[in-house]
Amino acid sequence: MFDMTFDDCDEETGKTVVLQLIATSDAMVANMPLTAILQAETNMFGTHLRSAVITDLFAEETGRGVGGKWLRAIAEICDRDEITLYTNAACDRSKAFYLSHGFERTQNSKHMLVRWPPPSEALLAAMACDAKSY
Numbered sequence: 609m610f611d612m613t614f615d616d617c618d619e620e621t622g623k624t625v626v627l628q629l630i631a632t633s634d635a636m637v638a639n640m641p642l643t644a645i646l647q648a649e650t651n652m653f654g655t656h657l658r659s660a661v662i663t664d665l666f667a668e669e670t671g672r673g674v675g676g677k678w679l680r681a682i683a684e685i686c687d688r689d690e691i692t693l694y695t696n697a698a699c700d701r702s703k704a705f706y707l708s709h710g711f712e713r714t715q716n717s718k719h720m721l722v723r724w725p726p727p728s729e730a731l732l733a734a735m736a737c738d739a740k741s742y
Contacts (some may be wrong), residue, residue: 622658623648625689629660633682641668644678649694659692679709686725693723 626648633646645664649657667674686693695711696719697703703721707713711721727735 619656623656626656626658626660626691629682629685629689629691632685633678636678636681640674640678642666642674642678644675646682657692658690659694660686662693662695665695675705676709679706683710683723686723690725690728692725695721697721 630646630648633644637644643664643666644662646660647663649659649661651657665675665679683693685691693711695706696717697706698719703719706721706723709723711723714720714722
């Protein structure tokens with residue numbers, strides 16, 4: 609039997625890594641010609657989740673790659689720190705942009721998109737161990 613502890617999955621750690629992500633984003637935006645707002649996500653009980661919502665992403669001049677540069681940097685941090693990103697994209701151009709940066713459509717809403725981090729080494733190890741038991 610595989611025994612593992614998810615110390616990095618506790619609420620306080622999740623809250624900390626998301627707040628660090630937001631601070632990094634704010635610092636990047638200060639030096640870029642765009643507006644980008646990330647918000648930490650909590651569930652209906654107020655529990656901090658290891659996820660963030662992109663509420664605004666507007667480049668001063670579209671089509672120059674600034675938004676994509678920001679999003680690639682944020683996605684890299686999210687992958688490393690196992691943070692899930694969400695956004696609402698109502699227009700086709702926004703949807704295409706996010707889909708081209710690894711976001712997926714959800715079944716919950718036609719405008720909601722999600723970008724999952726890759727599975728952690730601990731999860732892959734647990735799955736492999738579990739598969740051996742069958």
